[in-house]
Amino acid sequence: MLTRLTFLLATILASPAAAQGLTQEQRLQATADQVSQQRIHDTVARLVAFGTRHTLSSQTDPKRGIGAAVRWAESEFKKDGLQTLQTCDTVAKQPRVPTPTRVCNAVGILRGTERPNDVVIITGHIDSRVTDIMNVNAEEPGANDDGSGTAAVLESARVLSKQKFPGTIVFAALSGEEQGLLGGKILADYAKAQGWNVIANLNNDIVGNSCGSDGVCNDKVVRVFSEGPRWQGHEALAAQLRSLGGENDAPSRNISRFLDRLAERLPGIGLDVMQVWRNDRFGRGGDHTEFLDNGFPAVRLSVAVENYDQQHQDLRTEGGKVYGDTIDKMDFPYLTRVVKLNTAALMALAMAPPPPEPKVEGAVSTDTHVTWSQVPGAKSYVIRWRRTDANQWQESSTADNSCAPSQSPPNCTGYVDLRHVRVDDWVFGMSSVSKDGWESPVASAVPGGAFKPYVAPLPKN
Numbered sequence: 001m002l003t004r005l006t007f008l009l010a011t012i013l014a015s016p017a018a019a020q021g022l023t024q025e026q027r028l029q030a031t032a033d034q035v036s037q038q039r040i041h042d043t044v045a046r047l048v049a050f051g052t053r054h055t056l057s058s059q060t061d062p063k064r065g066i067g068a069a070v071r072w073a074e075s076e077f078k079k080d081g082l083q084t085l086q087t088c089d090t091v092a093k094q095p096r097v098p099t100p101t102r103v104c105n106a107v108g109i110l111r112g113t114e115r116p117n118d119v120v121i122i123t124g125h126i127d128s129r130v131t132d133i134m135n136v137n138a139e140e141p142g143a144n145d146d147g148s149g150t151a152a153v154l155e156s157a158r159v160l161s162k163q164k165f166p167g168t169i170v171f172a173a174l175s176g177e178e179q180g181l182l183g184g185k186i187l188a189d190y191a192k193a194q195g196w197n198v199i200a201n202l203n204n205d206i207v208g209n210s211c212g213s214d215g216v217c218n219d220k221v222v223r224v225f226s227e228g229p230r231w232q233g234h235e236a237l238a239a240q241l242r243s244l245g246g247e248n249d250a251p252s253r254n255i256s257r258f259l260d261r262l263a264e265r266l267p268g269i270g271l272d273v274m275q276v277w278r279n280d281r282f283g284r285g286g287d288h289t290e291f292l293d294n295g296f297p298a299v300r301l302s303v304a305v306e307n308y309d310q311q312h313q314d315l316r317t318e319g320g321k322v323y324g325d326t327i328d329k330m331d332f333p334y335l336t337r338v339v340k341l342n343t344a345a346l347m348a349l350a351m352a353p354p355p356p357e358p359k360v361e362g363a364v365s366t367d368t369h370v371t372w373s374q375v376p377g378a379k380s381y382v383i384r385w386r387r388t389d390a391n392q393w394q395e396s397s398t399a400d401n402s403c404a405p406s407q408s409p410p411n412c413t414g415y416v417d418l419r420h421v422r423v424d425d426w427v428f429g430m431s432s433v434s435k436d437g438w439e440s441p442v443a444s445a446v447p448g449g450a451f452k453p454y455v456a457p458l459p460k461n
């Protein structure tokens, strides 16, 4: 019965007019329900079958090595009808890339119908490793790290490519992560060079197991890592941050809040978000950091419980313990839930316009004044605020584009006066809402809160 309902919803989704009869949650859930556990399993098995996907392995062997794997990922995007390309660079970086090496990402693009320059990007890394980071020729299955994230990229591409969205979605299988986040940097630099307005990078790295080596298991939670104050521009913003606040309000932190709320809106996926308020796991890294360094909002999704015996390990048995990142250790029902959440998130982000860049004033006043510039594609806005020690937005007020005093429509500065709301006691933010009601993530009205790279103002002279 459930399957039949899902099929019915999927059929209805193909017709935009009929889709208007459904709630957003129903549309998101019906799209997420098209994610196939079997296909995810087959994708991971196919990736493992390349033997090794080490970044320094063969680029030309038709069956084994990183070159064959990247070409295969690109061919999968082609099958989905996406525009495809490889973003490449020749890298030499001691000590992990001793000689100049071609590093290429497979990229698929689902171009937006209304705002093609507004881009959301899902990434996973296709390269793999074992104990010795320079060991090129071992069997290096990389099933969970990061066949799981690559499967999230390919399966969300397959599902979402059947629909059209106002904004663009980019799907990328990145290479060179283990050798130093090389593919992440190549794609982030490409995004910058193209002038993409990156709303979010969802980086999936190790998303396919649910038990640790100590027997602790959790298959109902995914961790989302996000930086607090934005790193890019932080030196220039430090003095303003100290005065105006915003230690907990970089755009990445608001992407994390957005995902947390989305998971709650879609109980049918069966996954809770555990927000971890640091950029990545303790002292460790991932490709999203390269997006952050370019000023783009980015988060890392990862399992609730990592298993350190099953990542970055030579395949072996030692003292009765089996080591290695093999497919039999994975939890595919869990991975499927993570892919569903990603798929729904990409859809929700691509449906909504980008958030505005709100400013607040109100020092030594009983009221708070909020101003913002109009966002193309936004029909209305939501002002949200919360106590400075609260983790989620608490209060809200909808706003049209009422003009600031002495200005007139249509291209005036938006203006709302929040009476009896003291600016000292709250953090404020705003989201944009499309004509059909899709709401963007919130951008906080703090230094560095804007969803675009921070650019220092030119000195006055």
Ligand SMILES: [Zn+2]
Pocket: 125, 145, 146, 177, 205, 206
């Ligand atoms: Zn990884």
